[in-house]
Amino acid sequence: MIVDAVELRELVPRVLSVLVSRGADFATAEDAVQEALIRAVSAWGDESPADPTGWLITVAWRAFLDMTRSASARRNRELRVDTEPPAGAIPSADDTLRLYFLCAHPDLTSSSAVALTLRAVGGLTTRQIAQAYLVPESTMAQRISRAKRTVSRAGVDRPGDVGTVMRVLYLVFNEGYSGDVDLAAEAIRLTRQLAGLVDDDPEVQGLLALMLLHHGRRRSRIRSDGSIVPLADQDRSQWDTELIAEGIAVEQAALGRDQLGEYQVQAAIAALHADAPRVEETDWVQIVEWYDELLRFADTPIVRLNRAVAVGEADGAPAGLAALAEVDEHVPRREAVAAYLHEKNGDLELAARLYANAARNAPSLAERDHQTRQAARLNQDLQRHR
Amino acid sequence: MAKYLLLKHYRGAPAPVNNVPMDEWSPDEVEAHIRFMNDLAARLESSGEFIDGQALSPDGVWVRYDGEGRPPVTDGPFAETKDLIAGWMVIDVDSYERAIELAGELSAAPGAGGKPIHEWLEVRPFLTERPTVTQ
Numbered sequence: 220m221i222v223d224a225v226e227l228r229e230l231v232p233r234v235l236s237v238l239v240s241r242g243a244d245f246a247t248a249e250d251a252v253q254e255a256l257i258r259a260v261s262a263w264g265d266e267s268p269a270d271p272t273g274w275l276i277t278v279a280w281r282a283f284l285d286m287t288r289s290a291s292a293r294r295n296r297e298l299r300v301d302t303e304p305p306a307g308a309i310p311s312a313d314d315t316l317r318l319y320f321l322c323a324h325p326d327l328t329s330s331s332a333v334a335l336t337l338r339a340v341g342g343l344t345t346r347q348i349a350q351a352y353l354v355p356e357s358t359m360a361q362r363i364s365r366a367k368r369t370v371s372r373a374g375v376d377r378p379g380d381v382g383t384v385m386r387v388l389y390l391v392f393n394e395g396y397s398g399d400v401d402l403a404a405e406a407i408r409l410t411r412q413l414a415g416l417v418d419d420d421p422e423v424q425g426l427l428a429l430m431l432l433h434h435g436r437r438r439s440r441i442r443s444d445g446s447i448v449p450l451a452d453q454d455r456s457q458w459d460t461e462l463i464a465e466g467i468a469v470e471q472a473a474l475g476r477d478q479l480g481e482y483q484v485q486a487a488i489a490a491l492h493a494d495a496p497r498v499e500e501t502d503w504v505q506i507v508e509w510y511d512e513l514l515r516f517a518d519t520p521i522v523r524l525n526r527a528v529a530v531g532e533a534d535g536a537p538a539g540l541a542a543l544a545e546v547d548e549h550v551p552r553r554e555a556v557a558a559y560l561h562e563k564n565g566d567l568e569l570a571a572r573l574y575a576n577a578a579r580n581a582p583s584l585a586e587r588d589h590q591t592r593q594a595a596r597l598n599q600d601l602q603r604h605r
Numbered sequence: 606m607a608k609y610l611l612l613k614h615y616r617g618a619p620a621p622v623n624n625v626p627m628d629e630w631s632p633d634e635v636e637a638h639i640r641f642m643n644d645l646a647a648r649l650e651s652s653g654e655f656i657d658g659q660a661l662s663p664d665g666v667w668v669r670y671d672g673e674g675r676p677p678v679t680d681g682p683f684a685e686t687k688d689l690i691a692g693w694m695v696i697d698v699d700s701y702e703r704a705i706e707l708a709g710e711l712s713a714a715p716g717a718g719g720k721p722i723h724e725w726l727e728v729r730p731f732l733t734e735r736p737t738v739t740q
Contacts, residue, residue, distance in 0.1 A: 444639075444640070444643060445643075446639070571628070574628065575626075575628035578627075578628065579663060580662070580663075580664070582662070584660050587660075588635070588639050591627050591628055591635055592632055592635050592636070594628035595627070595628055595629070595630050595631060595632045595634070595635045596632045598628060598629055599631050599632060
């Protein structure tokens with residue numbers, strides 16, 4: 220049996236938590252696990268050992284001992300570490316979960332928590348993480364080792380909780396992907412793992428559902444040249460129905476537990492979009508209701524902005540514009556929404572001007588290009604009718 | 606090999622020949638322009654001459670130190686600032702001539718009417734490491 224890279228990485232949190240439960244300090248243990256992963260790739264070749272987890276634990280433990288020895292030798296201290304690993308219990312789900320919490324420690328900045336989670340829980344190499352976030356490898360290495368020092372110093376006493384872990388995974392998912400690692404798929408893998416460890420919080424299922432539902436539409440959202448396809452123009456036959464069906468099932472199970480939360484509400488909105496075979500069949504009225512619900516959990520300008528779009532679809536452009544009037548002037552993409560609603564309302568000249576402004580203030584190149592195209596399209600129509 | 610920065614300006618460069626704002630182009634012209642830019646970057650990557658390309662938002666502020674224990678002072682943006690960088694491309698090429706040639710190609714990106722924009726780009730050589738052999 221050949222274990223592929225992702226399967227191998229599945230084992231990482233268990234191996235690391237065994238080392239930590241045997242008393243290894245977190246920072247060195249984490250390095251040791253990375254070392255064991257590298258050795259596994261070359262040692263396993265065509266065939267992996269009968270017990271890959273046991274193999275990794277043994278090799279990681281030896282690597283840990285070597286690292287501790289050379290570190291203590293440098294400090295001219297006596298060797299006090301036993302060569303044989305102490306009898307440790309098989310890692311429990313709680314140990315793995317504690318690892319998640321540790322990597323999402325509240326003392327960490329979000330970029331550090333993201334990097335540490337991807338390495339210590341996700342088993343990615345520093346190079347892969349650096350490529351994914353478009354920073355030099357040495358910068359990412361520093362970020363990770365600083366994060367490990369912070370976590371070691373702060374101790375295991377007050378680690379993060381499920382909420383902070385979910386925020387970290389949501390950030391990873393939202394970053395999309397670049398380089399050879401698909402961060403969105405990685406976030407889904409880790410959230411799925413988390414959902415298997417946490418059984419008392421339906422928000423984890425809500426987050427998983429949200430990711431699955433968005434990921435299922437990914438192929439149709441971006442063209443091969445990187446340009447954006449708006450929801451209304453997406454080729455729905457390209458949606459991954461398997462992922463979407465799973466997302467809907469997970470969401471329904473979460474809602475059935477009657478403990479509503481922010482992620483479940485966002486997933487409900489995504490599910491309503493995914494459920495419409497054609498954009499005209501979208502149940503906008505229900506989507507507006509879910510946005511009202513979302514405001515109870517997170518009354519942010521971005522939620523209000525998205526709600527204004529939904530109101531525009533459910534009750535017409537004037538209602539949408541009225542809802543937009545209550546949204547903070549400075550929220551990103553407000554001009555793009557205003558342009559869309561004014562176009563829908565028939566005010567093409569104003570809409571074209573707003574699209575051009577939206578392009579100027581766009582937060583990404585893809586959006587800038589998209590808004591420029593919209594302005595160009597309207598200006599062309601206006602010229603033809605002059 | 607030598608590294609050069611090709612700078613594109615929102616403001617501050619002499620006016621291009623084909624000076625029509627992008628939102629007044631036809632959608633096809635916008636499309637052609639974006640494709641040209643992507644193709645050029647891809648071509649430089651495959652020739653081993655591309656280092657980095659980034660675009661900047663036109664929004665920005667000026668910041669300066671305001672003394673011990675005080676937050677930095679921010680000011681602007683100033684509408685009257687003459688120079689406003691829009692983005693850059695960093696290339697690593699064999700010669701100054703090659704850098705000029707590539708900047709010329711970049712400046713020929715199509716604009717309104719499908720005609721080249723003839724946009725002015727600023728070419729700035731990087732200061733290099735001191736060479737090992739100096740005499």
